[in-house]
Amino acid sequence: MPTRTPMSGPVIVDTTHSPSAQLRPVPINAVTLTDEFWKPRRSLTRELTLKAQFAHLEDTGRLDNFRRAAGDLQCEFRGIYFNDSDVYKWLEGACWALADTHDSELADMVQGVAELIERAQAPDGYLNTYFTFDRSDQRWTNLRDMHELYCAGHFFQAAVAHSRVTGEGRLLAVAQRFADLICETFGVADGQMEGAPGHPEIEMGLAELSRATGVTRYLDQAAYFLNARGRGIIGGGAYHQDHVPFRDADRLTGHAVRALYLAAGATDIVAETGDQVLNAALSRLWNHMVSRQMYITGGLGSRHQGEAIGADYELPNAQAYAETCAGIADAMWAWRMLQVRGDATYADVMERALYNAALPGISLDGTAYFYVNPLAQDGVPEPGSSIHQRQPWFGCACCPPNIARTLAQMPGYLYSVSEGLVWVHTYAANEAILTLPEGLTVNLIQRTRYPWSGQVVLELLTPGEYGLNLRIPDWCGDADAGDAPSLSINNGPCRPTVKSGEYVTVRRTWSVGDTVCIQMPMPIRRVRSHPAALENAGRVALMRGPLLYCLEAVDNPDVDLRDVSLPRDGQLSSSFRKDLLGGVQIITGEASEVVHDSAWSSALYKATPSEAQRRPFSITAVPYYAWANRGAGAMQIWLRQEG
């Protein structure tokens, strides 16, 4: 058991002093993962992923762009004008990765990058390596497209992480100088210019910088940028979330990542201000998203064109865009809503997105990434293309450092605290030292094989009176009556009614060694989608616990996966395969391949009914997050269901 007492330290998003947030996050280093799922992934992120990404930052000129701005190098700016943001996101991820583990190689990289950033800052505080030298006079001339404020926001998040993890104030001071310049530049006062960012992110960055520094002006500026939207300053387009004031919006629109970052930033503002009009807008956006726009993965973005959210229920599978960053952004927004509202529905979506939308973005070996995340794939590539596979890097490389920082943050997603309460949002074996707002520090051990098993045992090492708020996932409600979730304390029955989709509160005077056991049965679920999601008509997706499953050609050879059909009452079972994909619970069972009337081989439309034959075979499904790790091939999530 750890003996550290991390009274302060790194947190993902700080709401410690937020007047309107119900929950407070806990420091990342308050939670020591001991599990077989997230811990190895987080270690790989630190040991391999972030170092490989650093090499890419170096090789692609992203760091040279800072050296150039600092005057160390005479060369042209290389790459895309928003490439600074990749450096900042990497830096943030590297800091979180170092929050609880020493790694001198990574720490040296972090300090080198931090110094480079400091030296690249202009005397007046401006910081963007693209708008330097000849382009200095183009600063702030195209806020819609040129992403200066987006880069600034990522820098502020990185600077806060750096300050929390290293305890140093140098990079935070750089951030403050830049934030001060932004505050002076944009607004409605004489001598200021009006502005709104084409790509939101500054809102979250300024809010967090405000929390880290106590400077409320930064929060006000975040609110200014939010409120500047919908007045046509950046063109008035729904693509840029500028067609309507945010307070009046009824749904997310346009570019998925921008829409979600904006919603997350707005949630930060609600956490600090308690703005009830904004809060009501967030409810509308959230409810519309989860009932009309979100993939079963938790991902968003139905259209390749514009990387955009589509029409309601427009959820194509093979043609899904579902950018990895949008899946991460969904989890980020859900996390913030959860802190503000303390409602399990946000934890449900957060968990869904982390496992099924963010995690698929990186290969099991930690070195290759999906930018686009289709939910189905034909085994034959389109002419002139190859089959969709993870890539080691991208020209527009937003996703790789985004998934790295998310994995590095993972311990921070498990718990929050509030007055007298420890909140457990999602499960993973760990040892935690959690300080409640009133000062009590609760030590506990969590033992579980989650997400493979729904049995969780919490052992409390701190005596005293306090409560546990334990999330019972919404997916428990999909189980049969006999399979209801349950709770026991010290192996005995327990008073509170356990309802899925809610936090169950267990409040008592604990003794050292008391245990709480949560049983969340994990039957295999056949999930249907809304009838208006046309591609899924007559189909089901297999889920177990928080995980979405898919069929891959490698496990189901010689079958057209699109034509796999499950008998309505057919037996499906699951078992753990230690040797497969780093260890996964697979699903197997009887199914059939629908073999169509041969007329369909040459016809696309016909009026005469046709007879389909069924060829029985046994399916093997694997977690969707692990797909495409064994070569290129077909993949299918939504399976036909007979009858």
Place this chain on the structure above:
Amino acid sequence: MPTRTPMSGPVIVDTTHSPSAQLRPVPINAVTLTDEFWKPRRSLTRELTLKAQFAHLEDTGRLDNFRRAAGDLQCEFRGIYFNDSDVYKWLEGACWALADTHDSELADMVQGVAELIERAQAPDGYLNTYFTFDRSDQRWTNLRDMHELYCAGHFFQAAVAHSRVTGEGRLLAVAQRFADLICETFGVADGQMEGAPGHPEIEMGLAELSRATGVTRYLDQAAYFLNARGRGIIGGGAYHQDHVPFRDADRLTGHAVRALYLAAGATDIVAETGDQVLNAALSRLWNHMVSRQMYITGGLGSRHQGEAIGADYELPNAQAYAETCAGIADAMWAWRMLQVRGDATYADVMERALYNAALPGISLDGTAYFYVNPLAQDGVPEPGSSIHQRQPWFGCACCPPNIARTLAQMPGYLYSVSEGLVWVHTYAANEAILTLPEGLTVNLIQRTRYPWSGQVVLELLTPGEYGLNLRIPDWCGDADAGDAPSLSINNGPCRPTVKSGEYVTVRRTWSVGDTVCIQMPMPIRRVRSHPAALENAGRVALMRGPLLYCLEAVDNPDVDLRDVSLPRDGQLSSSFRKDLLGGVQIITGEASEVVHDSAWSSALYKATPSEAQRRPFSITAVPYYAWANRGAGAMQIWLRQEG
């Protein structure tokens, strides 16, 4: 009965001297439409549409660009760099519209434009109003993107039409000067440059110019451009049909209009050369298209992104792109394949595309156009958008003059001739004077209410021995056995076996006044699509004769059209509504609206089965070509079918 004998005159595509074409088209003015469907549309095209388009060409600077190039105006080039093509397409359409009818206003416009074009030509023959003055030295520097050869191709088609209709050789001489320059510029000889057009069209234009002038060099140049593809000259992308030599291609790829124009141009080359390798490639492309890529409308292009053909069976409805020009291009290609091969399958697709993919592109009043043709529409617009409606013009205005020239050409689509044979491809009341290759001129009258009725009477006014090749549409094969198509001669039974999807040949010694009656029953058909077209799973589309039907909200109020369900054996009937949409046969019948479990109002995914209720109501379906002529609203083609 007409007494003219149009031995020569305008034809859409001339194969009169083509060594490898089985069929020869007939002059447009050999066929005098007398019907209630196409004739009024063609008249409206001449009287209103083309004149309104002329005003748009004038208002948008497209004609001023020619005046500028001619030195009449000192101004900047206006609009998009390929805007010349709109002028050429308009000119071609106006010429065909004048083929058989005098209209001095339109004729004056035509002559004015023709003179302007002539005067805009550079001394060396070059003609493109964008690459003039300062931009002269940028000629041919970016064949992939700048559409110079595309514009040239449309000019050649217009020049041929102008020459055929006016009998003047002036514009044809302008075209030859430009074509000569192109032939000198591009090729593999010393001093020539290699090149391939990013947007095909020059192939058709050069082939037709070769036929009109007898200059085989132009045909050779068309073949050069075709064969230059697939070698990476324009980047090697499937989007530009450059990923593989055309002869090796197995499917259409990339930008739909480009792919189809290229296939049509290649078919022209096969018609002239009999190239069997190319001919085999065309078979592969065609078979792949009709079995994997084509909408039920005959349109193509599944993706907004890149206006592109998608993956096999990727056929979204609400998100269809299906550019009007692609529907027209499909008919253009089918027409050429038909002339080369004499196989009814090409006439089937041509007819499908003309009625259901080209015609929806223009409003019933002849003044507004669809660029994009969705096959379903939600009644609620996306935020920041309005509901999809036809527009009076577009910045990129390829579709309006394209539909105008297609309607102007319509008489030319009905017949072809070959040795001793009159081919009847599609039906419409008309009087025709058709000269067979051996010199016999056959006068005939066609009486029918097609497409509303499948009864057609041909009255032969020319005695003698010759044959009729009458197309029995493939859709007749969808009828029940009792509803088989049949033929009678002089009201008596008739020898030849009538098979749907084939031409039936009636060859005899005819007397004046002999009649042939074709009965093509037109039951309402419920057409299914291939199971891999996922959005259509469990759904049927209603068709009657060649026409596709749809539901519109205006006829079916207070119903979610996506949830309309037809009983499997429910009665559907059709009746003619003279007052509606210019006179249409409507389909009515019993259906129900599926009213979903209320849980679906807030859920997008759930594992618990739900019960749907059915609310019976009576549907009214109208031809798809006529949709969106009564204001903005929801529309649906594919309807659920029970059981």
